Amino acid sequence: MRLQAFLLVSAAVVFSAEWRAVESYVSTGEVPVKDGKCQYNDTEITPGEPLRVEYPCEMWTCGVGDGVTGNLDIAGCGVVRAGPGCRTVRGTGVYPDCCQRSLCTN
Template sequence: MKPVFPGVLMCVLWLLCDASVGLVDVQIKNGKCVLNGTEIENGKSISSETPCESRTCDAKTKTVEIIGCGPIVAPPNCTLVNGTGTFPKCCRHAVCKRTDSKPVNITALLSSLTTC
């Protein structure tokens, strides 16, 4: 098996740590954030598949933090595939071919080794 080029590895590590993050002002009802009719307990997160994101309530600041999938570009010899399940499993990820032609999910492999 050929070693992974350091440049490609760095790109993939960067992609694993990159995400779309935003704050939304919300109403508070009974100590819970209300976002699009959904109540979220203070300090708790809910994840969804569609849209592929996680939402965390901060009742003190009357905001919900929304974290979604970041942009991703397929490295050479890789293709992008849609994920399944709730966030972050639903994010698109790169599937790459090794020199022995067996596909490997590089994003899943590296995410087991890396925390951001």
């Protein structure tokens, strides 16, 4: 019984230390299409192949409409709030690994 209580309390501590509130964002816009690919920030995005980038930490997804313009969906991390005894740090790599996360010292 003590072991079960210990495991339950340990799991609760780990969960509360790793918990974070995240507010992400998604934006949609119209972009030009060239050679069947969306053009955005001097980058070509192939339809159906989401492009994950590090700076800015986002994922860009292209949908080609009439061949002249396309729809670009941009998903990003948003804000991370760190709890007591924690701080926010930026991750490394491309989206979503580059998103901020909370690092707790407890």
